[in-house]
Amino acid sequence: MSILYDEGQQAIATESRRVLDARMAKDRLLKLLEQVGEHDATFWDTAVEQGWTALAVPEEHGGLGLGLVELGLVAQASGAATAGAPFLTPGYGVTHALVAAGNADLAAKYLPQIAAGEVRGAVAFAEGTDILPAAPATKFADGKLTGAKPAVPGAIKAELALVWASGANGPVLAIAELAGAERKPVSSFDNSRLYADLTFAGTPATVLAEGAAALDLAREVLARMAVVTAHEQVGGSEALLHIARDYAVMRKAFGQPIGAFQSVKHRIAEMYGLVEIARANCIHAAAVAGTDEFLVAAADARLTATEAYDTCARDCVQIHGGIGVTWEQGLHLHMRRARSLAIEQGNLLFWEDLLVEKLTGEAA
Amino acid sequence: MSEIETYRAKARAWLESVAPKYSRAARGKLNLTVEEDLALGRQYMAEKFDAGFAGINWPTEIGGQGLSNMHKIAYDSEEMQFGMPNVYFGISLGMPIPILIHYGQDRAWVKERVIKALRGEEIWCQLFSEPSGGSDLAALRTKAEPDGNGWRMTGQKIWTSWAQYCDYGVIVVRTDPTVEKHKGLTYFWVDMRAEGVEVRPIKLAGGDSHVNEVFFDAVRLEDSQRMGEVGGGFGVALHTLMIERYIATDSAGFGPHLDLFVDTARDLAINGKPALKDGRIRSAIARNHAMRAGLDSITKRAFAMMQAGMQPGPEGSLQKLVAVRSRQKLSEMALDLQGNQAFDFDPHAYVKEDWGTSWLNAPTGRIAGGSDEVLLNTIAEKVLGLPQDHRPDKGVPFNAIPA
Numbered sequence: 001m002s003i004l005y006d007e008g009q010q011a012i013a014t015e016s017r018r019v020l021d022a023r024m025a026k027d028r029l030l031k032l033l034e035q036v037g038e039h040d041a042t043f044w045d046t047a048v049e050q051g052w053t054a055l056a057v058p059e060e061h062g063g064l065g066l067g068l069v070e071l072g073l074v075a076q077a078s079g080a081a082t083a084g085a086p087f088l089t090p091g092y093g094v095t096h097a098l099v100a101a102g103n104a105d106l107a108a109k110y111l112p113q114i115a116a117g118e119v120r121g122a123v124a125f126a127e128g129t130d131i132l133p134a135a136p137a138t139k140f141a142d143g144k145l146t147g148a149k150p151a152v153p154g155a156i157k158a159e160l161a162l163v164w165a166s167g168a169n170g171p172v173l174a175i176a177e178l179a180g181a182e183r184k185p186v187s188s189f190d191n192s193r194l195y196a197d198l199t200f201a202g203t204p205a206t207v208l209a210e211g212a213a214a215l216d217l218a219r220e221v222l223a224r225m226a227v228v229t230a231h232e233q234v235g236g237s238e239a240l241l242h243i244a245r246d247y248a249v250m251r252k253a254f255g256q257p258i259g260a261f262q263s264v265k266h267r268i269a270e271m272y273g274l275v276e277i278a279r280a281n282c283i284h285a286a287a288v289a290g291t292d293e294f295l296v297a298a299a300d301a302r303l304t305a306t307e308a309y310d311t312c313a314r315d316c317v318q319i320h321g322g323i324g325v326t327w328e329q330g331l332h333l334h335m336r337r338a339r340s341l342a343i344e345q346g347n348l349l350f351w352e353d354l355l356v357e358k359l360t361g362e363a364a
Numbered sequence: 365m366s367e368i369e370t371y372r373a374k375a376r377a378w379l380e381s382v383a384p385k386y387s388r389a390a391r392g393k394l395n396l397t398v399e400e401d402l403a404l405g406r407q408y409m410a411e412k413f414d415a416g417f418a419g420i421n422w423p424t425e426i427g428g429q430g431l432s433n434m435h436k437i438a439y440d441s442e443e444m445q446f447g448m449p450n451v452y453f454g455i456s457l458g459m460p461i462p463i464l465i466h467y468g469q470d471r472a473w474v475k476e477r478v479i480k481a482l483r484g485e486e487i488w489c490q491l492f493s494e495p496s497g498g499s500d501l502a503a504l505r506t507k508a509e510p511d512g513n514g515w516r517m518t519g520q521k522i523w524t525s526w527a528q529y530c531d532y533g534v535i536v537v538r539t540d541p542t543v544e545k546h547k548g549l550t551y552f553w554v555d556m557r558a559e560g561v562e563v564r565p566i567k568l569a570g571g572d573s574h575v576n577e578v579f580f581d582a583v584r585l586e587d588s589q590r591m592g593e594v595g596g597g598f599g600v601a602l603h604t605l606m607i608e609r610y611i612a613t614d615s616a617g618f619g620p621h622l623d624l625f626v627d628t629a630r631d632l633a634i635n636g637k638p639a640l641k642d643g644r645i646r647s648a649i650a651r652n653h654a655m656r657a658g659l660d661s662i663t664k665r666a667f668a669m670m671q672a673g674m675q676p677g678p679e680g681s682l683q684k685l686v687a688v689r690s691r692q693k694l695s696e697m698a699l700d701l702q703g704n705q706a707f708d709f710d711p712h713a714y715v716k717e718d719w720g721t722s723w724l725n726a727p728t729g730r731i732a733g734g735s736d737e738v739l740l741n742t743i744a745e746k747v748l749g750l751p752q753d754h755r756p757d758k759g760v761p762f763n764a765i766p767a
Contacts, residue, residue: 003665004672245748260751262737265744272743273686276679277658284661296657303654349643352650359653360626362640 003287005069012070016077019046024081026330032084032192033336037156037185039192040084047074047088048117056092058099061111068224069286072231076282079235079309079341082333084192086154087120089232089345093225094121094162097173100217101208106175110160122158122178123225124149124198125218131346132218138165138200140172140207145200151186153344155196163205164218173214173221176205190340219354223298226345227285230298230305233341234282236334237275237305240312243331244268244319258319267315274308281305299355306342306351313338368671371431372438378415379446382408388447388714398572402529405449409484418482419457426465427479434670444614447714455525456481459604460488460534464553467591467600477532489556491521491535491578492601498523499738501536502545502598503757503765508537508552508585515539515552515585520577523732527563527576530556534604536597541763548762549597552589559583570725571711613683615659617691618729619715619722620698622652628698628719639701652694659683678747685739688729695723 005013023042032038047053052074057063064070071092078088091114098107113119127133127149138147145165155161155178163174180203186195209217245268248259258264281304285297313335317324324331342348353364384390386408391401412418420436422428429435443450461481468474480486497503506519517537527533533554540548556563560583565573592600616622626649629639639645659682666676698719699706709720716722730736744750757765 002668003661004668004674241748245750248750256754257751259744260753262741262753265748265750266737266740268748268750269740269743272748273682276662276677276682277655277686280661280665280679281654281658283665284657296653299650300654300657303650304658307651352647355650355653356640356646359649360630360640362630362638364641364643364646 003283005073009069009073013073013077016050016052016074017080019050020077020081020083024083026333029082029084029192029333030327030330033189033333034191036187036191037194039086039157039194043078043081043083044085044087044117047085052088053091053117054115057095057111057115061107061115063095063111063115067286068227068289071228072282072286075228075231076235076238079232079237079337080239082236082337083232086193086344087158089225089228090123090154090158090162091121092228093123093221094160094175096224097162097208097217097221098175100220101173103206103208106206106208110175114160119160120154120158122152122155122161122198123221124152124155124161125164125222126150126152131350132164132222136164136166136171138163140165140167140174140205143204143206144202145174145176145181145205146202147200149198149200151188151195152198153340154194155183155198156185156194158194161198162208162221163200164214165205167207167210170211171214171218172210173208173218174205175208176200176203180204188340190336193340193344219295222345223295224289226302226351227282227289227298229341229345230278230282230285230301233305233309233338234275234279236337236341237271237278237308237312240309240316240331240334241268241271241275244271244312244316247320264319267319271308271312271315274304274311278304278308296355296358299351299358302345302351303348303355306348309334309338310342366671368434368438371435372442375417375439375442378417379442379448382411383446386446386448391447391449392714401449402452405452406484408449409453409482413479413483419478422462422465422478426475427482434667437667447716452487452526452529453481453484455490456486456488456530459490460532460553463534463551463591463600463604464488466603467551468553469588469591486531487526487529489524489527489530489533490604491524491527491533491554493523494520495522499735501601502549504536504538504549506535506537506580507541508539508550511584514587515590517552517554517580517583517585520579522566522575522577524563524576524578525574527556527578528565528573532556533578534591536601538762539594539597542761543595544759545757545762545765546598547595549601550594551591551597551600552585553591554580554583554585554589568725568728570721570728613659613663613680613687615656615663615683615687616716617684617687617689617726619688619691619695619726620717620719622649622656622694624717624719625649625652625694625698629701632701634701645701648694648697652690655686655690659687678743681739681743681747684729684733685736685743688726689736691722692726692730695719695726699723 054063055066056071059065125132127136161176161178163176165172182199183196188195248264249257251258281301285301288294288297317331323329357363419428420431420439421433424430494504496505508515508517533556535554536549536551538548539550560581562579564577566575567573629645632639634642662679666680669676713721715725
């Protein structure tokens with residue numbers, strides 16, 4: 001696939017940014033920080049109305065049949081706006097697993113509902129500190145799941161979950177309706193991510209893949225979600241770069257704009273470098289999805305995007321001085337989101353190890 | 365296959381055919397002096413000219429091939445992989461000659477110079493930096509004063525690459541000290557063999573001497589050697605620096621490939637365990653890979669945009685800044701990792717294949733062609749629209765600036 005966006009893709013980028021600029025409101029997002037279990041209905045309704053939930057769903061199942069490139073562009077716009085709901089990324093993870101596993105019945109059942117925004121997905125892989133544990137404690141047997149998954153993004157409101165568990169013959173990837181699971185909301189620093197501890201006590205589930213195939217698919221799903229998240233991180237970083245630049249031009253100290261001081265302007269120029277390197281990696285990763293290069297490209301994108309968002313959040317606040325740490329000014333929305341996105345889909349430690357394993361053949 | 369890819373394949377085939385004679389691998393065994401290597405380089409350039417790979421993106425009427433910038437980048441990126449003896453001609457063909465093509469007054473003479481430069485028979489240097497003006501080029505002090513129908517030039521240049529082997533140079537000098545510093549400069553070409561020109565090589569920290577001090581003692585310049593208007597020299601100099609936007613880049617920062625770091629680490633142990641199992645080493649590999657992949661993707665995208673007739677974005681300006689800085693740190697780490705074994709040092713080892721010379725020569729890369737600080741300023745001001753630094757010499761005649 002080309003690494004230059006075509007007209008349709010550029011239109012998606014511009015339009016998603018325009019719609020979110022018009023509809024997102026900082027006050028609403030700030031309120032959500034103090035409410036456990038609530039997401040921003042305006043954002044989610046917009047996502048459904050604009051067809052973002054249908055973007056990566058195949059046309060035969062009521063979707064638009066597009067892919068990672070287009071979803072990445074929407075994620076970038078969502079990241080810039082610190083969007084108030086997490087469902088697009090795990091929804092895509094569930095979608096890809098259903099399509100890739102080739103289970104026609106389940107795909108026909110769930111994908112039209114995902115495309116229409118009626119069913120929201122969650123991806124429950126992590127246990128303990130591991131994003132993808134080698135031997136998950138959550139068990140699958142006799143068509144049922146038993147065990148616990150901590151702080152799953154989106155799980156407070158999601159209807160469907162893709163679960164990483166241990167079966168009779170090694171790991172399995174299973175799909176389960178969350179009506180049959182217990183969920184306990186987690187009070188977090190970024191509450192609109194809707195984290196919930198999930199407990200499965202004989203929850204009915206269907207296996208999509210098992211053994212080595214399950215591990216391959218789980219990694220592929222995680223990598224695809226990581227690339228969506230990396231786009232979201234780039235969107236957030238770029239927004240912070242612009243906020244920092246605008247403030248440095250406007251704010252004066254010692255008789256000149258603070259942006260004329262090299263300590264400030266170099267900090268902002270470094271932010272630009274990190275954003276552009278991460279963006280280039282994201283574009284490349286989305287373009288090579290489905291090829292042998294993808295896992296490495298996804299890791300590159302994820303590592304640089306995490307570094308970019310973290311650094312931009314840190315430095316943008318610093319450039320603002322006192323006003324940057326106020327509740328009302330709202331830069332902490334990005335600080336919080338930079339942290340939640342750095343952990344969801346696997347932290348830097350995980351992606352560093354995965355990348356080095358792919359490059360050198362040496363596991364951690 | 366696209367036209368460019370076909371061309372790339374053709375270039376590669378030719379490069380492979382001459383590699384046994386000229387490549388880094390072939391020359392490495394010969395222990396050549398710089399002069400011997402330069403002589404081989406001149407042969408290579410002549411063969412390259414005869415094979416039709418010289419002046420790829422220059423007009424045919426001046427001796428070029430009349431092809432696109434993409435053809436040139438395709439050739440250069442292939443050529444770079446062979447380590448051909450072309451380093452002596454990079455600046456000559458990169459900046460002075462294109463400027464000569466643009467501004468040179470006597471066209472027949474210009475064409476003769478272009479062809480001799482392409483064939484490696486003549487080399488041109490660029491005389492810009494001075495002891496009192498490096499990053500601040502317009503602060504230069506070398507002066508040319510009217511002398512009959514020409515000029516007489518006195519002063520000193522520094523950091524002039526390959527000047528000791530050069531036949532000609534392009535130079536910016538002050539012709540009017542009574543106006544603002546940018547406005548009193550004029551651009552000339554100069555015969556490096558003329559009376560009053562003295563070249564003294566400077567030995568650099570890494571041990572080699574490819575840069576020089578150049579002294580001018582009342583050197584006569586004809587007015588026909590002037591390029592551009594009197595007082596228009598700064599604009600021509602900026603034009604010079606803009607020409608080489610279409611160059612092949614190297615995300616390794618002109619140091620070793622990351623694979624060499626992996627190979628180095630693979631044979632070593634830390635606390636009795638394989639170095640590749642060590643988290644710090646893994647982190648360094650991963651971060652460098654991700655950063656370099658990003659730079660490579662920026663290059664690929666710029667290339668694709670040019671092929672599509674679009675203007676690449678300003679992110680290409682990050683390459684040298686990011687790549688050389690990280691090469692420096694990675695080289696330090698690669699040496700540290702080897703413990704006492706790292707002390708065994710060969711000052712002549714190739715910087716792209718050796719951590720010692722890569723480390724010791726890395727600072728040059730962070731300073732030459734725009735220091736890190738100047739590049740950050742340029743990005744901040746030109747790309748992001750941040751204000752200029754406070755400049756006390758702004759609007760002040762050059763001869764009234766406090767020294």
